[in-house]
Amino acid sequence: MPANTTNAVAPDGAATVPDEAVAPLLRGIAVLRRLTEADGGALSLSALEKATGLARSTVDRLIATLARVGYVRLDGRDVSLAPRLMELGNAYLAALRLPGLLAARADALADELDESVSLAVGDRDGIRFIHQATRRRAMSLSFRIGDLLPAERTAPGPLFATEWTPDDWQRWRRRRAADPEDRGFSHVPPREHGTPDEDFERRTERAAGEGWALDDQLIEPGLVAVSVPVRDPGTGRVACVASVVSHTSRHTAPDLRAALLPRLRAAVAAMEDDLRTAPPAEPGPQPSGLATWTGASKQELGREFVESLARGLTVLTAFGEGRPALTLTEVAKATGLARATARRALITYEHAGLVAPAPDRAFALTPRVLSLGFPPLSRTSLPEIAQPHLTALAGRVHESAALAVLSETGEEIQYTARASTGRVLSARVTVGARLPAYATALGRVLLAGRPDGAGTPSDVLREVRARGHALVDEELEAGLRAVAVPVRDRTGRVVAAVNVAMHAARWTAEECVTRILPELRRTADLIETELRVAGRFCRVPAV
Ligand code: PHB
Numbered sequence: 001m002p003a004n005t006t007n008a009v010a011p012d013g014a015a016t017v018p019d020e021a022v023a024p025l026l027r028g029i030a031v032l033r034r035l036t037e038a039d040g041g042a043l044s045l046s047a048l049e050k051a052t053g054l055a056r057s058t059v060d061r062l063i064a065t066l067a068r069v070g071y072v073r074l075d076g077r078d079v080s081l082a083p084r085l086m087e088l089g090n091a092y093l094a095a096l097r098l099p100g101l102l103a104a105r106a107d108a109l110a111d112e113l114d115e116s117v118s119l120a121v122g123d124r125d126g127i128r129f130i131h132q133a134t135r136r137r138a139m140s141l142s143f144r145i146g147d148l149l150p151a152e153r154t155a156p157g158p159l160f161a162t163e164w165t166p167d168d169w170q171r172w173r174r175r176r177a178a179d180p181e182d183r184g185f186s187h188v189p190p191r192e193h194g195t196p197d198e199d200f201e202r203r204t205e206r207a208a209g210e211g212w213a214l215d216d217q218l219i220e221p222g223l224v225a226v227s228v229p230v231r232d233p234g235t236g237r238v239a240c241v242a243s244v245v246s247h248t249s250r251h252t253a254p255d256l257r258a259a260l261l262p263r264l265r266a267a268v269a270a271m272e273d274d275l276r277t278a279p280p281a282e283p284g285p286q287p288s289g290l291a292t293w294t295g296a297s298k299q300e301l302g303r304e305f306v307e308s309l310a311r312g313l314t315v316l317t318a319f320g321e322g323r324p325a326l327t328l329t330e331v332a333k334a335t336g337l338a339r340a341t342a343r344r345a346l347i348t349y350e351h352a353g354l355v356a357p358a359p360d361r362a363f364a365l366t367p368r369v370l371s372l373g374f375p376p377l378s379r380t381s382l383p384e385i386a387q388p389h390l391t392a393l394a395g396r397v398h399e400s401a402a403l404a405v406l407s408e409t410g411e412e413i414q415y416t417a418r419a420s421t422g423r424v425l426s427a428r429v430t431v432g433a434r435l436p437a438y439a440t441a442l443g444r445v446l447l448a449g450r451p452d453g454a455g456t457p458s459d460v461l462r463e464v465r466a467r468g469h470a471l472v473d474e475e476l477e478a479g480l481r482a483v484a485v486p487v488r489d490r491t492g493r494v495v496a497a498v499n500v501a502m503h504a505a506r507w508t509a510e511e512c513v514t515r516i517l518p519e520l521r522r523t524a525d526l527i528e529t530e531l532r533v534a535g536r537f538c539r540v541p542a543v
Contacts, residue, residue, distance in 0.1 A: 021348040025312035027054060028062050029352050032372045035072065035081050037186060040376025042078035064304040068297055069313060071373075073388060081373045083385055083530040088316050089146060089374035090536045092365040094284075095324040096121070098240050099131045099537050101278050102230065102271050106242060107133045109267040113260055116142060116245040119230075122160035122238070123367040125151050125172040126185070130240060130367070131537075137247065145538060146374035147187045152176075152200040155215035155227035156241035158207035161200070163238060173197060187375075189220050212261060215243075216253035224253045226261050228268045233276040242268050283322030290314040291336030311337055312345040316354070316369060325362035377534065381541040382496055383417035383431075385530045386487075390498070393523040394419035397516055399502040401523070402429065403487070405495070405542050406446040410454070412436060413443045416496065416543050429501075435476070441484035442497045444470035449486045449494025469517060471509060479504050483512050485524045490532045495542050498524050 017026070034051045035043060043051070049059045063079055066072040070084035093099050102119060110117040110133035119131040126148045134142045143149070151157030151172070164172070176197060181190040207213040215225040227243040244260050251259060294310040318326060318334035326334065332342040346363055349355035354372075358364040383403060390401045402418040412434040429435070437443030448457060448464040457465065464470045469485045476482075484499035500516050507516065534540050 015351065018347055018351055020344050021351050022308050022312050022344050024062070024306045024309045025345060025348045026352060027052070027058065028066060028306070028309040028313070029354070029372070031059070031062050031066065032071070032081075032085070035079065036371060036373050036376060040081050040373075040379075042075065042080040045077050045079060048079060061304055061306050062309060064301060065306040065309050068301060068305060069310055071313070075388075081377055083377055083380055083534040085373040086377050086533050086536070086538075088313075088372050089370045090533065091317050091319045092367065092369040093130060093537045094321040095319045095365055096130065097278075097281055097321065097324070098230075100321070101274055102240070102242075103131050103133075103537075105267055105271050105274065106131055109133070109242075109244070109264070110135060113244060113263060115250075115260070118143070118243045118245060119240050120154075120156045120243065121240050121367050122151070122156075122163075123148060125168065125175055127151055127154050127156045127160060127241070128367045128370060130370075142245075143187060144375040145378045146370035148185060148371065149188055149219065150175075150182050150185050150191075152195075152203075153182070153188060153191070153215070153218040155213045155225040155243050158200065158203040158213040159227055159229045159238060159241050161204040162208040164204075212257070212265075214253050214257060217248070222248050224248055224251060224256050226253075226256045226264060228261070228264050230268050230271050230275070233272060239275070242271065281322035281324075284320055286334055290317070308341075311335075311341060312348060315342060315345040315349065316365065319365050325358035325360075325364045327360070327362045331363070378538045380534050380538075381543065382487075382527075382531065383543065385534060385540070386417050386496070386498065386527050387419070389523050389526050390417055390419040393498075393500070393519060394421050397500055397519050399500050399506075399516070401498065401500050401520075402442070403496055403498050403527075404440075404442040404446070405497075406437060406443070406450075407434065410437060410447065410450070413440055413446060413497075414543070439472070439476045440499075441470040441472040441482040442499045444472065445484045445486050445497040445499075446494060449488075449497075451493075469513075469520075471512060473509055474504055481507065481509065481512060483517055483520060485517070485520050487524050487527050487531070489528075489540075490535050495531075498527065 030052050031048060034048060045059055049056045063072060063074055067074045070082055073080050073082045106117045106119055114135060116135045117133040118129055120127045120129050128148045129143050129145050132142065132145055151161060180194060182188055203213060212226060212228050217223055225243045225245045227241045229238040230240050230242055232239040242264060244264050246256055294307055297310065298305050298307045314335045315331055318331050328339060328343055328346065331346065332339045335342060346355055353368045354366055355363050356366050386403045390403060393401045398421050400418060400420040402415050404413040404415050407414055415429050415431050415433045418429065418431060437447055444461060444464045448461040469483060471483045473481050480501060481504040482499050482501040484497045486494040487496040487498060489495045498520060500520055531540060
């Protein structure tokens, strides 16, 4: 391997790459980071080639592999992140357990105060968000789950810094000197008025004494925050920091402390109680057959499939709820990888800062795992998830396909995504269009899926519920036939419906059921799979 290739993927351009690191895995990580920096927008294959310094053929193979795993989407020559990638960040958040245990309290506090509330963890000399309860406001800037901020320009920062070691302080000073404008933090405006290092040291001392900290417009003019640490009941150490974030048009920083700190403190006390009384973590089902799956993909895609990258990625998904720290033996068992392969992957991840040693010769994921696509993907909506699947479906059946939700009253459906075909005669509805719910297949599926209590279902709706699909034949419009199935979220609730609409002359009602319906079901399954991953720790907007 040429030396410059190694340098191109070394994090921070600093630490030398260990001999045993898996080069394709490091390259795959570098590609995912570039795509994340592009904020979920697409990058062309040639832009990736330039950004990574890798050969085009290497980029092609890495992307083919990441696409196969479902972590990126390749649309012509454009590459973008796919929701499935969120399973890596989910593995970290599930292993950490804090979002699952504390998010509801953070959300309730945001409702009570009508201000945004966030939870953050320390990430070396930065802070990284693990939950956001965001109030959309004219004057508000909001960060996303997974965004990293420089500790010294935040309210949580000084609270984490109360536990920093001399080495941590050293690292922080080096970073401040090397990056005086905070260019390394893509989500904060550049540092303008260089505050002396002593300011942060003083804020940290105060935070240690007072048990809270303020951010008085350190990130940008207008943005103020007050923070309180949530302590681990076992160790007494800071597990995460809860913040109330506001704007100077509503609260000055001193006013934020006076008015809202008491209520933030009460919420944090309740959070600490929740941690104390939480039942032991429930390990979910072990991921299984991962190594078998990658083997089969290798058979199918041949040279285009970089097996060492796909295998390495499975290591991150071995962690999760009830599995926060795993030994090499446990990682090998969970993934089905040979010990030597699992070991080299762990060495690679440790070098990339994604895995850190834990007690008893184990390893744990670090918050940095969230830098692999999570922030941009955390804002994905259901129509965005569905769109590529609708396009593929329309391409397979040569008829138009659409996604819709029920209006607030339940009387209408609203189209939220669609894909059409080149046919002259095709169902033409535009996104945003509304139609009477009861007259459409989409609407019947949505009405049938409403929880009991939302009106008495008619015989028609009962039948739709029993069959799991609705077929509407020329009722809305002569010549139009449509079939629809529900899309359910991870709790089983029907959140949308997908349909195929066609000219009645092209397909009989029977063909519609035998030939179109299975394709439609497959599409709904694919959308549901991605929705389950995306919706595990993030709210996925239905529209
Ligand atoms: C946020 O949650 O957006 C936030 C929290 C603390 C800060 C700044 C922003 O200091």
